[in-house]
Amino acid sequence: MQGLLKREDNEIIALVIQGNHRAYEVIVLRYQKLVFNIIYQIVKQQDSAADLTQDTFLKAFQALNTFRQGAALRPWLLRIASNTALNHVRSTKPYQSLEQLLEDLPGQEPASNDDVEKKVESKMNEERLMEVLETLQPQHRHLFLLRYQHDLSYEDIGSVLDLPVTTIKSLLFRVRSKVRLLMAREIFELTNQ
Amino acid sequence: MKSDKPNSSCDEIQNQFDLCELGLGQFDLSARKQMESHIESCDQCKKWLSDWELIKLETQQLPQLEAPSSILANVMSKIETTPKPVPTFAVSDLLLTVAGLALLIFSSRHYGADGIEGSMAWCLCFLILFAVSQIFKVKGQETDYAK
Secondary structure: HHHHHHHHHHHHHHHHOOHHHHHHHHHHHHHHHHHHHHHHHOOOHHHHHHHHHHHHHHHHHHHHOOOOOOOOOHHHHHHHHHHHHHHHHHOOOOOOOOOHHOOOOOOOOOOOOHHHHHHHHHHHOOHHHHHHHHHHHHHHHHHHHHHHHHOHHHHHHHHOOOOHHHHHHHHHHHHHHHHHHHHHHHHHHHHHH | OOOOOOOHHHHHHHHHHHHHHHOOOOOHHHHHHHHHHOOOOOOOHHHHHHHHHHHHHHHHHHOOOOOHHHHHHHHHHHHHHHHOOHHHHHHHHHHHHHHHHHHHHHHHHHHHHOOHHHHHHHHHHHHHHHHHHHHHHHHHHHHHHHH
């Protein structure tokens, strides 16, 4: 096991395909935290996130034959995780596609003054940001966090969401505007309380 | 430019900054310099940019949950107890080969191997096989991801 931990993803996958199923443990150990967090950020329930994380790894295991040798495992795995989590959300909540966001142009942020600026600074903390992110639709939050928390490249996000890079960039353009707008609204409400 | 109030120029600059950061649109060196010098000299845009940088930083630093320890054990036990499925393409390929051979034999007997009718029969066989293989491929993907 110790020796396996040092091996690259592609070497591990080759071993699993050859029949060494225990090698798959390394893949689960390596990616379970990331997959669990990505799913949790979409479904927002720990129990469901744990179940869906298991489903993701089982689906990935069963689909290993279709994994292109030499390709990056992370975006492939995250794609399965995203589909699994978004399907779960779709089955429980009304669904709006990512593309629909392209038609949803946010308005302008309210102006700030010195007093507001101080409150903005104190408000811009983790808790407020999480509140704002939670008001986003799961797909939009997912896109934003893939880029700005998990630091995935536009190309990798494109692979995960099965969308062209230019669409990813256009969507991000709008989602980040929306995040700023929501942050500004929070601040506006705070200062008018 | 020194201003605390938003104006169309600031909006435009902020818009340009976003497009530039995302690699959307084309900005030459002078446009970039103009944008940078505006942000440098404009209090509102400077504030806008520092707020955005802060949002990015805080997003990066958002706490991540530890995955429950049961995940690994559950996945591995299911993998051990569930036999690895036979790849769907192997069965479908076999069926396709048999169907293709049957079609080819039928068409060559019926139309003969030569002439325009023979060529058309070969093309038809190829098209049918291609369509069926695509259907199998799509079905395979659906079962992989829709479970």
